[in-house]
Amino acid sequence: MSDNASAAEAELGRKGWKMNPRWRPSYHITAPAGWLSDPNGVSWFAGYYHVFYQHYPYSSEWGLMHWGHAMSPDLVHWRHVGIALTPGDPYDKNGCYSGSAVDNDGEFTLVYTGHNFVEPDPLTHDRARFTQNQNIAVSRDGVNFVKYAGNPVIAEPPPDGTHHFRDPKVWRHEGAWYMVLGNAGVDGRARAILYRSADLRNWDYLGPLAESDATTGSMWECPDLFELDGRHVLAISPIGMKAVGDDNLNQHQTGSLVGSFDYSTHRLSHGTFSEMDRGHDFYAIQTTQDPDGRRIGIGWMQMWDSAMPEQVDGWAGALTLPRELHVTEDNHLTMQPVAELEHLRVDLRMSRQVSVGGELDTGLEVGTAEILLDVQFQGAQRVGFRLDIGDQRYVTVCWDEAAGKLELDRGGVDGVRRAPFAPGDALRLRVFVDRSSIEVFTDSGLVTITSRFYPSHPPTLELFSDGGVSQFSVEVFSLQDIWHDAGNGHPDLETG
Numbered sequence: 001m002s003d004n005a006s007a008a009e010a011e012l013g014r015k016g017w018k019m020n021p022r023w024r025p026s027y028h029i030t031a032p033a034g035w036l037s038d039p040n041g042v043s044w045f046a047g048y049y050h051v052f053y054q055h056y057p058y059s060s061e062w063g064l065m066h067w068g069h070a071m072s073p074d075l076v077h078w079r080h081v082g083i084a085l086t087p088g089d090p091y092d093k094n095g096c097y098s099g100s101a102v103d104n105d106g107e108f109t110l111v112y113t114g115h116n117f118v119e120p121d122p123l124t125h126d127r128a129r130f131t132q133n134q135n136i137a138v139s140r141d142g143v144n145f146v147k148y149a150g151n152p153v154i155a156e157p158p159p160d161g162t163h164h165f166r167d168p169k170v171w172r173h174e175g176a177w178y179m180v181l182g183n184a185g186v187d188g189r190a191r192a193i194l195y196r197s198a199d200l201r202n203w204d205y206l207g208p209l210a211e212s213d214a215t216t217g218s219m220w221e222c223p224d225l226f227e228l229d230g231r232h233v234l235a236i237s238p239i240g241m242k243a244v245g246d247d248n249l250n251q252h253q254t255g256s257l258v259g260s261f262d263y264s265t266h267r268l269s270h271g272t273f274s275e276m277d278r279g280h281d282f283y284a285i286q287t288t289q290d291p292d293g294r295r296i297g298i299g300w301m302q303m304w305d306s307a308m309p310e311q312v313d314g315w316a317g318a319l320t321l322p323r324e325l326h327v328t329e330d331n332h333l334t335m336q337p338v339a340e341l342e343h344l345r346v347d348l349r350m351s352r353q354v355s356v357g358g359e360l361d362t363g364l365e366v367g368t369a370e371i372l373l374d375v376q377f378q379g380a381q382r383v384g385f386r387l388d389i390g391d392q393r394y395v396t397v398c399w400d401e402a403a404g405k406l407e408l409d410r411g412g413v414d415g416v417r418r419a420p421f422a423p424g425d426a427l428r429l430r431v432f433v434d435r436s437s438i439e440v441f442t443d444s445g446l447v448t449i450t451s452r453f454y455p456s457h458p459p460t461l462e463l464f465s466d467g468g469v470s471q472f473s474v475e476v477f478s479l480q481d482i483w484h485d486a487g488n489g490h491p492d493l494e495t496g
């Protein structure tokens with residue numbers, strides 16, 4: 001381990017003891033302490049799932065980016081395995097920014113962006129003035145990584161691109177390595193640009209595979225191109241999209257362009273941009289194909305420029321649950337929690353069939369839980385559930401018949417998110433509640449809503465059906481605390 005990595009590890013150990021556990025996730029990935037943002041290097045290598053992430057171990061604010069690292073045999077039980085990348089080399093002196101990981105025939109290779117401010121002093125830097133390049137680091141054991149002596153492997157943006165040149169996602173196709181990068185073109189348009197390599201070290205520029213139109217922003221962060229169910233999907237996280245009605249309400253968006261990629265012309269023909277998750281906190285999804293052939297995606301469960309109340313507790317940021325992606329016949333992306341998440345279930349705390357007209361307080365303290373809801377709602381106007389999170393605050397999830405929308409309201413300023421949805425004959429939701437997050441999945445997976453919330457006591461569950469009587473069937477499972485129950489070896493010590 002480098003000196004920088006040891007210093008960061010020691011800092012994490014110290015911080016871990018001090019952290020307030022009240023909002024720490026019990027089954028989502030978060031950093032042992034300090035800042036976490038984008039998922040990086042979501043992959044499978046040597047018998048384990050690996051997830052890296054943008055990480056600043058020294059404070060709960062964004063800082064010089066490191067790569068944190070967690071691994072799991074089953075996508076459910078994660079273990080921290082230390083810091084994989086620390087910045088400070090001449091080509092990544094101000095950060096190891098986002099990127100991906102591939103298994104190069106037994107050599108586990110991280111591909112990442114080196115960030116370098118032009119100002120001599122990173123503390124007084126003008127954040128607009130920087131250079132970005134692409135680098136690799138390799139490992140045989142999947143845990144200890146050595147940066148390649150020949151870094152950077154791509155030293156500068158192509159002539160038609162600006163210095164916004166980051167977030168390499170690499171995959172193999174017919175014996176060649178391909179890399180998609182986010183880039184702002186010199187013409188002011190966001191683009192996903194493509195490179196090809198035989199050895200991950202020497203790369204040829206192939207041009208933009210897709211670019212923004214007037215509506216899809218000025219920079220695409222964290223692009224990911226993959227084949228799924230006979231289509232190609234480009235996932236992008238655009239900066240600079242305008243809010244329209246209930247759409248694009250977050251600071252930045254994450255969405256997909258579904259279509260067909262041609263490996264001979266290097267172009268993606270695609271339909272319109274569609275947000276992948278409709279909550280407040282979903283960004284920078286990265287996917288991988290696992291040995292079962294599933295396309296699995298994980299996002300950052302927070303948003304740039306949002307309030308992050310957990311920062312006073314010594315940490316910030318979590319990743320979403322792993323989701324299995326699919327594309328429907330009519331080119332819509334769906335996301336469902338991976339099947340393995342059922343292993344988190346500890347007890348069936350509630351199993352209830354009940355008619356509700358108006359409100360019903362179940363009295364159940366939900367804690368960290370999975371809620372399965374099936375509501376036959378003929379005639380009702382608004383049906384759903386509410387979590388009482390203390391101090392007269394609520395997180396409400398409901399189907400609004402008149403609007404034709406699924407709605408989440410977490411209260412406070414800008415608390416509402418709504419998504420067009422057609423529930424058919426019943427509202428069927430699968431909901432994951434952790435100590436400061438909620439992820440709502442519709443049964444079709446066509447709508448997901450992911451938001452953070454900050455309870456002042458463990459949430460309790462209320463059901464409601466306004467404007468008519470509805471038949472509720474509700475199951476609530478308590479879920480395992482993977483960081484404490486699984487005997488993880490790392491000092492993620494939220495002993496309060």
Ligand code: FRU
Binds near residue numbers: 065098167222283
């Ligand atoms: C996305 C992003 C990436 C960048 C990283 C820096 O959230 O801005 O484009 O690589 O975060 O932390």
